[in-house]
Amino acid sequence: GEDVEQSLFLSVREGDSSVINCTYTDSSSTYLYWYKQEPGAGLQLLTYIFSNMDMKQDQRLTVLLNKKDKHLSLRIADTQTGDSAIYFCAEPRSSASKIIFGSGTRLSIRP
């Protein structure tokens, strides 16, 4: 995951917004993913955004994409205890037929 970078930890207060940031390297990616991993479980596809979009909103989730800076962010509004998880940014590499994952950001919620 060295080509996709994320900060490792984020702590927010319950009810606040969480913003998880990611930088990627392959400008030819047609879309980018956010995966969620709850404790002891596999990865769940949370959302994705096509590279020709700047923003995608889905209920409490907002994804922002800045192609110029190769920066992707995930905003979770009204963060709840159930949002505690590791969030992975991921970039498909079609040339290699595989997905490159970031290191994951562990989101913790404090009361």
Place this chain on the structure above:
Amino acid sequence: GAVVSQHPSRVICKSGTSVKIECRSLDFQATTMFWYRQFPKQSLMLMATSNEGSKATYEQGVEKDKFLINHASLTLSTLTVTSAHPEDSSFYICSARKGVSTDTQYFGPGTRLTVL
């Protein structure tokens, strides 16, 4: 939906033994499956790409003789950790891709391997 299962979910074995982990796509055919290893510091490492009916493609640094991968059908891939050692203890996750051209991967719940 696209459901991927793994079996077992948790396994403890003695050093020197071999362990087989199964990955199944339950409601779709997966031409390609992927095996990942997740380290304690949470990062995911792609170990190999498994294509049905052909040899797996291993990532650099992954020993193919130690981590045997078989993808005998469109719904099943297996990972066998041979002659396991304590340093092989980890969380192993598989994923499956539905089609040749689509990149969306669906992940299994993972298998926790502990080697004593």
